[in-house]
Amino acid sequence: MEKITENITVDVKAECDVCVCGGGVAGIAAALAARRAGADVLLLEKSYILGGLATAGIVTIYLPLCDGFGNQVSFGIAEELLKLSVKYGAEVGLPEEWKNENPASVRAKAGRYQVRFNPHLFAIAAEQLLLSEGVRILYGTYACKTVSEEGRITHIITENKSGRNAVKIKKSVIDTTGDADICRLAGEKTRSHEKGNLLAAWYYYISDISNGDYKLNMLGFADIPDEQKTKEFFDNQLENGKRYSGLSGEELSLMIQNSHEKILSDIQKKRASGKPGLFPVTIPTTPQIRMTACLVGNTVLDCSAPFVNFDDSIGIVSDWRKKGPCYCIPFSCLYGKSVRNLITAGRCISVTDDMWDITRVIPDCAVTGQAAGQAAAMTSDFSSLDVRELQAALKENGVKLFF
Numbered sequence: 001m002e003k004i005t006e007n008i009t010v011d012v013k014a015e016c017d018v019c020v021c022g023g024g025v026a027g028i029a030a031a032l033a034a035r036r037a038g039a040d041v042l043l044l045e046k047s048y049i050l051g052g053l054a055t056a057g058i059v060t061i062y063l064p065l066c067d068g069f070g071n072q073v074s075f076g077i078a079e080e081l082l083k084l085s086v087k088y089g090a091e092v093g094l095p096e097e098w099k100n101e102n103p104a105s106v107r108a109k110a111g112r113y114q115v116r117f118n119p120h121l122f123a124i125a126a127e128q129l130l131l132s133e134g135v136r137i138l139y140g141t142y143a144c145k146t147v148s149e150e151g152r153i154t155h156i157i158t159e160n161k162s163g164r165n166a167v168k169i170k171k172s173v174i175d176t177t178g179d180a181d182i183c184r185l186a187g188e189k190t191r192s193h194e195k196g197n198l199l200a201a202w203y204y205y206i207s208d209i210s211n212g213d214y215k216l217n218m219l220g221f222a223d224i225p226d227e228q229k230t231k232e233f234f235d236n237q238l239e240n241g242k243r244y245s246g247l248s249g250e251e252l253s254l255m256i257q258n259s260h261e262k263i264l265s266d267i268q269k270k271r272a273s274g275k276p277g278l279f280p281v282t283i284p285t286t287p288q289i290r291m292t293a294c295l296v297g298n299t300v301l302d303c304s305a306p307f308v309n310f311d312d313s314i315g316i317v318s319d320w321r322k323k324g325p326c327y328c329i330p331f332s333c334l335y336g337k338s339v340r341n342l343i344t345a346g347r348c349i350s351v352t353d354d355m356w357d358i359t360r361v362i363p364d365c366a367v368t369g370q371a372a373g374q375a376a377a378m379t380s381d382f383s384s385l386d387v388r389e390l391q392a393a394l395k396e397n398g399v400k401l402f403f
């Protein structure tokens with residue numbers, strides 16, 4: 001392939017203590033936690049909306065904060081964002097039983113501690129919250145390169161409407177791109193998801209404008225474990241199980257084009273079968289891709305050990321797919337071995353492929369985001385951070401760390 005060398009000098013247009021790269025749920029939680037811990041925080045987001053997959057990807061189910069038996073396990077910012085997501089109205093709100101101090105037996109009967117939010121209202125509420133707390137947000141801004149010195153990122157090179165510029169890093173960087181982009185750019189060890197992703201084409205429609213019947217159509221199922229796959233899974237599987245890695249611009253473009261085609265044919269099918277007045281009202285503006293690349297960190301968390309207390313736990317998450325199993329997340333699966341002031345959160349932390357399907361969901365992204373943000377405000381060398389101090393700060397901010 002022909003190659004050219006890009007050799008440009010850029011202006012250092014901004015500086016911050018903590019630079020959060022990616023404004024999905026993990027980035028929102030991370031920015032909030034870092035700011036509340038006293039850091040000057042700049043959040044870079046390549047699109048023009050906060051929330052990532054949860055909003056631009058219209059994945060609007062805030063999965064559970066509980067174990068399925070009425071016991072809440074995820075707290076802190078994970079719970080705060082769940083409530084924020086429905087602050088201006090919910091598509092499906094919290095069961096009454098979860099609003100009060102009811103015993104687990106009562107809560108369990110009412111279902112899990114989860115909600116369905118409206119993507120637009122959640123994005124606006126999150127933006128208002130971050131701005132009110134003093135987080136600076138730079139939209140339309142791609143974090144496209146890192147500059148390092150002696151094992152630390154000193155600058156993030158950005159690209160936006162103003163051109164190519166640099167952000168000076170005074171303390172640390174949080175990779176909440178969902179795809180471990182910053183880790184890869186900085187030379188930290190990453191790996192890609194082995195199987196790749198099935199096509200998804202979730203969209204909202206209104207089936208009859210006169211009566212306002214408004215629905216989320218979840219076209220394309222999650223790649224649940226084989227033993228949980230039912231006939232419904234295979235009936236709802238698009239493109240005969242074709243898979244996408246999500247790691248190339250060309251492939252992602254093809255993926256979103258294919259999802260558009262599926263949305264259109266689904267609409268036409270529904271119109272032909274008794275809903276002639278059906279219109280789509282929201283389609284995804286980002287590829288609905290679940291697992292692409294993640295950090296290979298100091299710990300690679302797997303799902304063989306539910307209910308294990310790790311010494312360096314930063315929070316607890318449940319398994320959204322079934323009642324019961326819950327997992328402590330160790331701090332050591334948020335950072336790697338090479339870049340001292342870089343930490344991850346959200347769907348690109350260091351886990352096995354099986355665990356990935358658990359930790360990638362919205363509440364888990366908020367749990368790891370809060371921990372990453374808190375830690376980023378405290379140090380510019382994650383491997384030498386006193387985990388007890390981090391845990392004390394998280395506990396003070398409402399997080400439950402151990403079983």
Ligand SMILES: Cc1cc2nc3c(=O)[nH]c(=O)nc-3n(C[C@H](O)[C@H](O)[C@H](O)COP(=O)(O)OP(=O)(O)OC[C@H]3O[C@@H](n4cnc5c(N)ncnc54)[C@H](O)[C@@H]3O)c2cc1C
Nearest residue numbers: 022024025026046052053061143177178200288346347362
């Ligand atoms: C089809 C589908 C269905 C799902 N269903 C559910 C569900 O029902 N409930 C649930 O809880 N979870 C669900 N998930 C998973 C969940 O939505 C996501 O995994 C989670 O929201 C990821 O959050 P994140 O912040 O880690 O990453 P993302 O949401 O991917 O956010 C990353 C953000 O970073 C930005 N970004 C990326 N690269 C850069 C860069 N270089 N510079 C600047 N910005 C950048 C992106 O624009 C984006 O805003 C689903 C996912 C999919 C795809």
